[in-house]
Amino acid sequence: MEGSASSLIVAAAGAHGDPVAPVVLALALILLAAKLGGELAIRLRQPSVLGELVFGVLLGNLTLVGFDGFEAIKHDDTINMLAGLGVLILLFEVGLESTVAQMLRVGVSSLVVATLGVVAPFLLGWSVSSWLLPEASIYLHVFIGATLCATSVGITARVLKDLGSSDSDEARVILGAAVIDDVMGLVILSAVTGLIVAADRGQAFTAGTILGPLVKAIVFLAGSLTLGVAVTPRLFSAASRMRAPGVLLATGLAFCFALSWLANAIELAPIVGAFAAGLILEQVHYRSFVDRGEHPLEALIHPIASFLVPIFFVLMGMRTDLRAFAQPGVPALAVALTLAAILGKQACSLGVIGKGVDRLTVGIGMIPRGEVGLIFANIGLGLSVGGEHIVDAASFSAIVAMVIVTTMVTPPALTWSLGRVPKRT
Amino acid sequence: MEGSASSLIVAAAGAHGDPVAPVVLALALILLAAKLGGELAIRLRQPSVLGELVFGVLLGNLTLVGFDGFEAIKHDDTINMLAGLGVLILLFEVGLESTVAQMLRVGVSSLVVATLGVVAPFLLGWSVSSWLLPEASIYLHVFIGATLCATSVGITARVLKDLGSSDSDEARVILGAAVIDDVMGLVILSAVTGLIVAADRGQAFTAGTILGPLVKAIVFLAGSLTLGVAVTPRLFSAASRMRAPGVLLATGLAFCFALSWLANAIELAPIVGAFAAGLILEQVHYRSFVDRGEHPLEALIHPIASFLVPIFFVLMGMRTDLRAFAQPGVPALAVALTLAAILGKQACSLGVIGKGVDRLTVGIGMIPRGEVGLIFANIGLGLSVGGEHIVDAASFSAIVAMVIVTTMVTPPALTWSLGRVPKRT
Numbered sequence: 001m002e003g004s005a006s007s008l009i010v011a012a013a014g015a016h017g018d019p020v021a022p023v024v025l026a027l028a029l030i031l032l033a034a035k036l037g038g039e040l041a042i043r044l045r046q047p048s049v050l051g052e053l054v055f056g057v058l059l060g061n062l063t064l065v066g067f068d069g070f071e072a073i074k075h076d077d078t079i080n081m082l083a084g085l086g087v088l089i090l091l092f093e094v095g096l097e098s099t100v101a102q103m104l105r106v107g108v109s110s111l112v113v114a115t116l117g118v119v120a121p122f123l124l125g126w127s128v129s130s131w132l133l134p135e136a137s138i139y140l141h142v143f144i145g146a147t148l149c150a151t152s153v154g155i156t157a158r159v160l161k162d163l164g165s166s167d168s169d170e171a172r173v174i175l176g177a178a179v180i181d182d183v184m185g186l187v188i189l190s191a192v193t194g195l196i197v198a199a200d201r202g203q204a205f206t207a208g209t210i211l212g213p214l215v216k217a218i219v220f221l222a223g224s225l226t227l228g229v230a231v232t233p234r235l236f237s238a239a240s241r242m243r244a245p246g247v248l249l250a251t252g253l254a255f256c257f258a259l260s261w262l263a264n265a266i267e268l269a270p271i272v273g274a275f276a277a278g279l280i281l282e283q284v285h286y287r288s289f290v291d292r293g294e295h296p297l298e299a300l301i302h303p304i305a306s307f308l309v310p311i312f313f314v315l316m317g318m319r320t321d322l323r324a325f326a327q328p329g330v331p332a333l334a335v336a337l338t339l340a341a342i343l344g345k346q347a348c349s350l351g352v353i354g355k356g357v358d359r360l361t362v363g364i365g366m367i368p369r370g371e372v373g374l375i376f377a378n379i380g381l382g383l384s385v386g387g388e389h390i391v392d393a394a395s396f397s398a399i400v401a402m403v404i405v406t407t408m409v410t411p412p413a414l415t416w417s418l419g420r421v422p423k424r425t
Numbered sequence: 426m427e428g429s430a431s432s433l434i435v436a437a438a439g440a441h442g443d444p445v446a447p448v449v450l451a452l453a454l455i456l457l458a459a460k461l462g463g464e465l466a467i468r469l470r471q472p473s474v475l476g477e478l479v480f481g482v483l484l485g486n487l488t489l490v491g492f493d494g495f496e497a498i499k500h501d502d503t504i505n506m507l508a509g510l511g512v513l514i515l516l517f518e519v520g521l522e523s524t525v526a527q528m529l530r531v532g533v534s535s536l537v538v539a540t541l542g543v544v545a546p547f548l549l550g551w552s553v554s555s556w557l558l559p560e561a562s563i564y565l566h567v568f569i570g571a572t573l574c575a576t577s578v579g580i581t582a583r584v585l586k587d588l589g590s591s592d593s594d595e596a597r598v599i600l601g602a603a604v605i606d607d608v609m610g611l612v613i614l615s616a617v618t619g620l621i622v623a624a625d626r627g628q629a630f631t632a633g634t635i636l637g638p639l640v641k642a643i644v645f646l647a648g649s650l651t652l653g654v655a656v657t658p659r660l661f662s663a664a665s666r667m668r669a670p671g672v673l674l675a676t677g678l679a680f681c682f683a684l685s686w687l688a689n690a691i692e693l694a695p696i697v698g699a700f701a702a703g704l705i706l707e708q709v710h711y712r713s714f715v716d717r718g719e720h721p722l723e724a725l726i727h728p729i730a731s732f733l734v735p736i737f738f739v740l741m742g743m744r745t746d747l748r749a750f751a752q753p754g755v756p757a758l759a760v761a762l763t764l765a766a767i768l769g770k771q772a773c774s775l776g777v778i779g780k781g782v783d784r785l786t787v788g789i790g791m792i793p794r795g796e797v798g799l800i801f802a803n804i805g806l807g808l809s810v811g812g813e814h815i816v817d818a819a820s821f822s823a824i825v826a827m828v829i830v831t832t833m834v835t836p837p838a839l840t841w842s843l844g845r846v847p848k849r850t
Contacts, residue, residue: 020509021689024682031675031682038669048669078506084445244463244473246731250456253732257449257456264446300728306671307678307729 026073027082027311033059034310041411047162049155050411052310056317064322074318083315086308087154088274092256093305094157094175095278096298097167100225103176103279106169110176112351117177117366118184121148121344128336129395139196139390143383146192147376147399148341148369150185153178153271154312155368155407159414169357170418174365177348179272181366183217189376193383200385220266221276224259228280240288248289249300252281320404324397333394334401341406342367358421361414368410373403451498452507452736458484459735466836472587474580475836477735481742489747499743508740511733512579513699517681518730519582519600520703521723522592525650528601528704531594535601537776542602542791543609546573546769553761554820564621564815568808571617572801572824573766573794575610578603578696579737580793580832584839594782595843599790602773604697606791608642614801618808625810645691646701649684653705665713673714674725677706745829749822758819759826766831767792783846786839793835798828 033055034048041051059070073079103110126145133140156174160166232255239251256277263273283296290296325331345366349359377399380391391399458480459473466476484495498504528535551570558565581599585591657680664676681702688698708721715721750756770791774784802824805816816824 018509018689018695020506020513020695021686023506024510024513024695025686028679028682028686031679035664035667035669035672035675039667039672042668051669077502081445081448081503081506084443085449088445088449239460242460242464244460244467244476246735247460247464249728249731250460250735254453254456257453261446261450261453264443270443270445270449300731303674303725303728304732306674306725310671310675 022072023076023078026076026079029059029070029073030079030311030314031307034314037314038310045415047159047411047415049158049162049313050408052313053317053408053411056314057320057322058317059314060318060320061322070318074315079311079315082308083312084270086305086310086312087271088256088260089301089305090154090157090161090309090312091271091274092278093298093301094161094166094171095275096281096301098172098175098279099282100229100279103172106172106176106354106357109173109351109353109357110180112353113173113177113348113362113366114180114184114351116351117151117345117348118149118181118188120347121341122146122188124148124340124344125337128333128340132333132336133395136395137385137388137390139192139199139383139385140392140395142192142195143380143390144337144395144399146185146188147373147380148337148344148402149188150182150369150373150376151178151345151366152368152373152407153182153275155410156365156414158309158313159411160365162411163415163418165418170361170365170421173352173357173362175275177351177362177366179221179275182269182272183221185376187217189379193379196383196385196390216266217268220263220268221272224262224273224276225280228259228276232280232282233285236285237288240286248286248294248297252286252297252301255281316407321400324400324404327394327397329394330397330401333398334405337398337402338405341369341402342409358417361417361421364410364413364417367413368407369403373399373406377403447497448501448503451501451504454484454495454498455504455736455739456732459739462739463735470840472584472836472840474583474587474738475833477738478742478833478836481739482745482747483742484739485743485745486747495743499740504736504740507733508737509695511730511735511737512696513681513685514726514730515579515582515586515734515737516696516700517703518723518726519586519591519596520700521706521726523597523600523704524707525654525704528597531597531601531782534598534776534778534782535605537778538598538602538773538787538791539605539609539776541776542576542770542773543574543606543613545772546766547571547613549573549765549769550762553758553765557758557761558820561820562810562813562815564617564624564808564810565817565820567617567620568805568815569762569820569824571610571613572798572805573762573769573827574613575607575794575798575801576603576770576791577793577798577832578607578700580835581790581839583734583738584836585790587836588840588843590843595786595790595846598777598782598787600700602776602787602791604646604700607694607697608646610801612642614804618804621808621810621815641691642693645688645693646697649687649698649701650705653684653701657705658710661710662713665711673711673719673722677711677722677726680706741832746825749825749829752819752822754819755822755826758823759830762823762827763830766794766827767834783842786842786846789835789838789842792838793832794828798824798831802828 034052037051037055038048039051041048041054060074062068062070122145125148126141129136129141129144153175156178157166160168160171160174165171235255236251239247256274259273259277260270261273263276264270281297283290286297325334346363348366349363352359352362377391377396381389381396383390459477462476462480463473464476466473466479485499487493487495547570550573551566554561554566554569578600581603582591585593585596590596660680661676664672681699684698684702685695686698688701689695706722708715711722750759771788773791774788777784777787802816802821806814806821808815
């Protein structure tokens with residue numbers, strides 16, 4: 001409802017002046033950038049996600065040459081949400097390509113890989129921080145160590161998909177380990193944050209701060225996988241008795257969204273829930289739909305993913321501020337942290353159990369820190385003890401730089417690494 | 426970036442506390458409601474959109490029995506935007522089923538139908554208002570007349586799709602007329618609003634207030650159709666030389682979004698642009714994609730529509746406040762306005778030229794006022810002359826009721842009407 005006469009003239013002149021207009025313009029731009037970037041990457045024999053990231057970086061840093069027409073897109077709520085839905089759909093799609101049984105077969109490998117991939121970067125990050133920033137508090141060292149822990153599974157999942165390798169054993173070890181180290185990273189972050197907040201308030205720090213999130217996470221994963229496997233066939237069998245069009249797609253999406261929400265409610269990343277939903281769902285559950293001539297769920301999800309997933313990667317590129325690299329004191333710390341992040345995750349390759357899984361590929365697949373690293377850095381920026389911020393602007397920029405570089409090096413590195421190994425089909 | 430210690434504890438406890446979580450929960454709920462409602466409608470031999478609307482009304486009015494857990498969904502920005510994207514995709518999809526040549530063949534019919542369908546409801550609405558509200562100003566009568574003009578094409582497009590009739594001549598006449606009367610409704614609204622604002626300021630009212638929007642609209646439609654037809658084959662031929670996956674879908678969506686934005690920029694409804702984009706695009710433009718084994722654009726758009734379109738209709742149902750019907754003075758005005766709205770559009774059937782097009786179906790297809798009527802009513806609520814509001818709360822509620830009823834009666838009426846006519850295939 002309009003208030004003043006002047007706003008009415010505007011409303012009357014553009015009676016339909018629809019809030020969807022700037023969003024669709026941004027979407028058209030993002031889709032074109034994604035495809036042009038993807039095309040360039042493919043011609044250079046790289047996965048298209050790298051091109052989407054790079055073209056995103058280009059669009060997002062046009063401010064450096066004086067053009068700021070795209071700045072609003074970076075902070076548009078709808079675009080941000082569509083990107084968030086995109087990464088959920090991506091993880092759901094990747095999860096659909098594996099079954100729970102296949103994941104359990106590599107479960108021990110994933111667990112060991114995840115543990116090594118959390119411990120090594122944590123210790124390396126701590127060491128680098130105390131070496132380069134000797135005057136900083138121990139809290140900063142611990143915090144920087146924590147930001148290096150969690151793998152951002154989105155990039156790796158997408159590269160594996162681009163290269164047609166998402167149903168390989170390497171993919172399962174990496175994705176399983178990424179889910180587990182997301183949980184571990186969360187536990188460490190909760191513990192470190194609890195420690196810092198307790199120190200700031202002069203309160204005692206209890207074991208519950210660490211154990212609470214851990215127990216919840218284990219209960220969620222074990223519970224959703226076992227319960228899901230028991231309940232899903234009945235859910236889809238009931239749905240298959242419906243005659244309305246689009247029931248399979250709607251049921252699949254609703255299942256993915258419900259588990260994403262549940263993961264968040266239990267204080268895990270929503271993508272963990274989306275991945276779990278994809279794992280639980282198997283072709284056999286919705287065979288009656290396919291038998292009567294409907295497309296399988298993967299084929300229905302694919303166009304939605306083609307639309308939404310590039311939004312996430314272009315936006316991630318757009319939000320990369322290249323000026324962060326140029327701040328004083330940042331380059332040295334950024335280089336050291338990036339090396340710690342990359343080398344730390346190579347410890348993962350030691351954890352791969354059994355033959356036929358390429359260890360180097362697993363180590364490389366665990367490198368990207370992406371959005372999880374940025375979430376951690378963001379939280380660290382707001383933490384303080386006795387009024388003094390734990391993470392200062394320079395350390396924050398170095399963490400951002402580490403996230404950018406680990407995200408950018410993974411696609412070409414993984415392409416190279418998977419190219420070395422003959423495909424087992 | 427977090428500010429206070431307390432928000433940090435929250436952030437630390439749910440380190441991933443993702444803003445996407447409430448959105449995906451709402452989406453899961455909406456998708457399930459859409460499918461359950463659609464299923465019920467289909468079993469009652471009605472198009473599924475009616476079930477989506479009714480289940481939306483149920484969810485949105487649970488406050489009447491004391492449950493307000495779904496209230497936040499009605500005003501969630503992301504859900505609103507997804508619904509807006511859904512209606513764009515729907516009109517794009519419907520536009521894809523016709524070509525510009527087919528539309529031009531029924532063009533004269535559409536123009537006459539649209540003109541009759543604007544003039545008759547305008548005069549009827551004016552008469553009803555001055556009969557039932559004799560003490561109100563002439564501005565209210567004119568305004569109420571204006572709110573009855575524009576057909577909301579979303580409902581009809583969806584019913585025609587549900588019934589497999591979107592490529593019939595009736596569908597083309599209705600959709601063409603709906604696009605034209607959207608333009609005419611806009612011109613009338615702009616004129617009426619300009620008149621009221623001028624009266625409020627004691628200023629003269631110039632012909633430019635009426636002619637400006639009209640000229641722009643004609644230039645847009647004629648320009649986008651002729652230019653589009655010339656440029657599109659080259660655009661898609663260039664795109665078909667790209668090897669990145671998903672180029673056809675991305676180009677098609679970007680084209681739809683760009684024209685939607687352009688329509689809005691020229692002060693038309695974005696759905697007019699989306700429909701024009703669908704009309705312009707023809708299978709022959711992207712045959713080279715299909716020849717190399719990709720799915721045709723319709724098949725790629727369909728799952729995206731299955732996901733997004735029901736959001737629009739469930740949300741429209743949810744926003745229907747049943748209490749509006751019960752306000753004093755509202756029922757009589759609501760009934761009279763609804764009859765004026767329905768009967769007024771039956772004048773459309775007189776405008777159908779040529780044989781083989783069912784006139785009653787065209788008249789019924791033009792009935793729904795939907796979101797365009799609500800936008801008009803909303804603008805009217807904010808208009809005043811000399812500090813006195815033109816449209817009062819009771820008239821507003823009556824307009825809302827008219828919108829609800831015309832939206833709800835169309836699906837069953839159109840189903841019945843199309844069932845009478847043997848399909849010409």
